[in-house]
Amino acid sequence: MSNIPTDTHDDADHGYDGPSKSQVKREMLALQDLGKQLIELSPDQLKQLPLAEKLYEAIRLAQRTTSREGRRRQVHYVGKLMREADADVIRTQLDTWKNGSREQTRAMHRLEALRDLLLSDDAALTGLLNEYPGADAQQLHTLIRAGRKEAQANTQLQAGQEPQRKHYRALFQALKSLDDTEQS
Incomplete structure (x- = not known):
């Protein structure tokens, strides 16, 4: 008989049931793409969306930023702030504006x-x-x-x-x- 302890738990059960790292990254990129779409909107359209003040201001700053690197960083920041926003409501409104109801x-x-x-x-x-x-x-x-x-x-x-x-x-x-x- 060997002295190797036997583990009664399966190797797959490590206590984590959340999304995979790849899934999290896909979701983050989707939010960043949504943020890019918001940056292209007019101020009047932005005011019609349910955006937090901080996100609204970040989008407006990205619209005014002219340097390529500065704009890239601002887009990433908008993407980060999008995590707190109601993305489904925003997507629905954008779709309505794009295609009409x-x-x-x-x-x-x-x-x-x-x-x-x-x-x-x-x-x-x-x-x-x-x-x-x-x-x-x-x-x-x-x-x-x-x-x-x-x-x-x-x-x-x-x-x-x-x-x-x-x-x-x-x-x-x-x-x-x-x-x-x-x-x-």
Whole structure:
């Protein structure tokens, strides 16, 4: 019988269940990248985010720093301060600014489809006026007529000529303002 003590614990169980060193480093780099995105924002956008005062000031200083090495160090400092910030809320807001919310995108597609319907179908204006009784029927009718003329003129263009979209866009803006006043 040997005098070597036998250990009853597995070698893998050393009492540490936390993330690996590599995982911690990936998370730190992700926070640093998020900090870099924040440095690119305008002061007005920064004020809309839930940032601690210390982090806000560090970001503003990084925006003003012109030397390469100074900016690099400031970016690292912002990354360090990001550990205390609510990164998920910040990422969500940045994504909304970058891509717009899904609801906004859906609303824009709906307005575009309505505009195309108005330009192709005379009865669509009646339906629109029933849905929005406060709408200026004369203005909408004028924009639709001008949009149709514009579309007709665009079919006659030679290769390389730019199509006109002025009334097409104006009709969209009128529909958007109707939608905005309805939601208010």
